[in-house]
Amino acid sequence: MVKTKKTLREDGEETRNKLIECAGRLIADQGYDRTTSKEICRMAGTNLAAVNYHFGTRDGLYRAVLKNVFTHILPLSELKKVADASTSPREKLENLLKIYLKEAILSKSWQIRVAIRELVQPTPFYMEYTSKIIGAKLGTITKVLGEYLQLPPDDDRVARCFFTVMAPFFLLLLSGHQQTGSILYRLSGREEQNLEAQIRISEDFIFGGLDRIKEEIKKAE
Numbered sequence: 569m570v571k572t573k574k575t576l577r578e579d580g581e582e583t584r585n586k587l588i589e590c591a592g593r594l595i596a597d598q599g600y601d602r603t604t605s606k607e608i609c610r611m612a613g614t615n616l617a618a619v620n621y622h623f624g625t626r627d628g629l630y631r632a633v634l635k636n637v638f639t640h641i642l643p644l645s646e647l648k649k650v651a652d653a654s655t656s657p658r659e660k661l662e663n664l665l666k667i668y669l670k671e672a673i674l675s676k677s678w679q680i681r682v683a684i685r686e687l688v689q690p691t692p693f694y695m696e697y698t699s700k701i702i703g704a705k706l707g708t709i710t711k712v713l714g715e716y717l718q719l720p721p722d723d724d725r726v727a728r729c730f731f732t733v734m735a736p737f738f739l740l741l742l743s744g745h746q747q748t749g750s751i752l753y754r755l756s757g758r759e760e761q762n763l764e765a766q767i768r769i770s771e772d773f774i775f776g777g778l779d780r781i782k783e784e785i786k787k788a789e
Contacts, residue, residue, distance in 0.1 A: 584622045584632075586612045589678075592633045596681035600630055600691055631693055633682065638701040640679040642668055647708045657715040658775075664712055665774065669736065669767045687738065706730075717782055725785070732777060736770040 590611040594603045605619045605626050612618070623629040650663045671680070686694045707721070710730055714721035717729065 580622070583612070583614055583618060587614065587618060587622060587629060588632050588636055591629050592636065592678045592682055595630070595633060596678040596685070599685060599689075605629075627693070630691075631696070634686075634693055634697055635701070637679045637682045637686075638697050640677065641683055642671060642705055644701075644705055644708065647705055651708050651712050657712070660712045661716045661775075662771065664709060665733075665771055666767065668734075669770055716778065717785065719785070725781070729778060729781060733774055736774065 587608060591603065591608045594607055594611065606616060608629070609616050609618055619626060619629050623632055646667060647664065650660055650667070653660060653663075655663075710721045710726055713730055713733060714723065714726045717723075717726060719726050
């Protein structure tokens with residue numbers, strides 16, 4: 569009897585994960601508004617009632633998809649590992665840049681494509697994750713950035729620099745969007761042989777700007 573219950577529980581978890589995966593892939597290709605529960609269940613090989621059983625509603629399923637997306641992209645554990653390492657502030661920031669630039673350029677996951685859709689045309693569900701998951705990641709990144717600039721992480725200048733540092737990530741991320749990508753592909757260097765060169769160029773621009781700001785901060789003191 570115990571074995572049967574365990575098997576049922578495992579089967580339920582497998583079905584739940586499969587629905588998230590299939591929903592994510594379909595939404596990445598055609599958007600949330602155009603993706604139906606029927607399509608998702610057909611792809612997952614389940615009956616239509618499975619969505620309501622596991623997630624309550626179609627919206628509940630999409631919330632689970634977004635949780636998967638924002639947990640998958642730039643994992644918090646990986647960011648904290650870099651931030652807490654016994655390396656110099658510059659090495660920490662270099663490692664963080666490598667993580668997010670490679671995510672933007674190299675990743676072909678459905679999670680990245682769903683995130684792109686949310687950046688281009690955010691749904692009401694997106695804001696639910698900004699403080700829960702995204703906020704914790706941003707706090708880790710601004711901590712490292714503050715160390716490099718020799719400023720407290722809550723200093724307004726750190727926040728302003730953060731958006732500049734993240735700009736290459738968003739640009740390269742948007743280059744994978746069907747419409748925006750047609751304009752940005754030539755700028756983003758997404759061809760395989762140019763990926764590492766693109767990362768180095770982005771890092772040079774970022775550190776060049778940050779070093780100039782550090783100089784201005786020292787002069788103002």
